[in-house]
Amino acid sequence: MTSFCLEVTGDFACFTRPEMKVERVSYDVITPSAARAVFEAILWKPAIRWQVNKIEVLEPIRWISVRRNEVAAKASVRNAQTAMRDGRGHLALYVEDERQQRAGLFLRDVAYRLHADLLPVADDALGNPAKYREIFQRRAEKGQCINQPYLGCREFAARFRLVADPAAERPALHETRDLGWMLHDITFGADPQPHFFRAAMRDGVIDLTQAQVSQ
Structure with missing residues (x-):
């Protein structure tokens, strides 16, 4: 298992709440599935998967x-x-x-630090995990991606930067709030199922390792 950290910023973002049927209304912060998609936009292979374990909110939550x-x-x-x-x-x-x-109702001037683990899902990745680690690191350092990362909606492009030492970066937003029920991810297959969790931000950090995920 290898961990990576990305700083992701954008002028606008919309992580749409599924309960809003007509008008688009964003969650307060980026969802784990949207964070995972940023990593996948830089590197995705059938032999690996990304597991987001922490989200740091760097800027105050602003709306437009x-x-x-x-x-x-x-x-x-x-x-x-x-x-x-x-x-x-x-x-x-x-x-x-x-x-x-x-x-x-969208977010504006957003900035996050996303922490994710690179996990193998096939024998090929188990045999040579360093290959995928090096590919991702090289691509992220150069700003390369398979497709343009975006923040919820494709028109809201994301800028990203590989963070080598998260401890040396600026601190997360000094704010604690209950974010309510939030989409965690979707299990795809013959019958796709959404999974939700009770999101809480403590001193600007959402710890997904403690998330209790339910359907």
């Missing part, structure tokens, strides 16, 4: 309300299957006909 245009419809699966079978079909979506204006 934004009204923006969104597309209300999505491409039809049936039309896509027809086009694949017949070689032609109607796949277009006309934004002017499907546009909706929605409000969103």
Whole structure:
């Protein structure tokens, strides 16, 4: 097992609460699944997985309300299957006909320190764990990624920096609060299941090793 730390910042973020059906409303801080996605954006292989164990909040929690245009419809699966079978079909979506204006409550000027363990899930990783550790470290130091990391929504790009010595960095936000129930992660498969936990921030730190996860 190898641990890594990333400092992640962004101008805006939205970690959408699933109970909000129409308008986008963000959780107060980044969710563990969104944190994991940042690590996976730098390095993902079938032989490894990332387990986030601690989130440090570095900046005060600030909000911004934004009204923006969104597309209300999505491409039809049936039309896509027809086009694949017949070689032609109607796949277009006309934004002017499907546009909706929605409000969103987002976070702004966010900064986090994310701590995660690199764990093997296959014999290949067990045989040569140093390979994946070195690949991730090299990519993170150079700012390279498989795809652009984002903060909840793809339009909210994240900047990242590999932290060699977290103890030498600036302290976390000096604030303690109960964050309520928060999405921890989703178990994917034939029947995807979301998992939640009671999140608590103590002196700016969310310790996920103590999280009691439930469905």
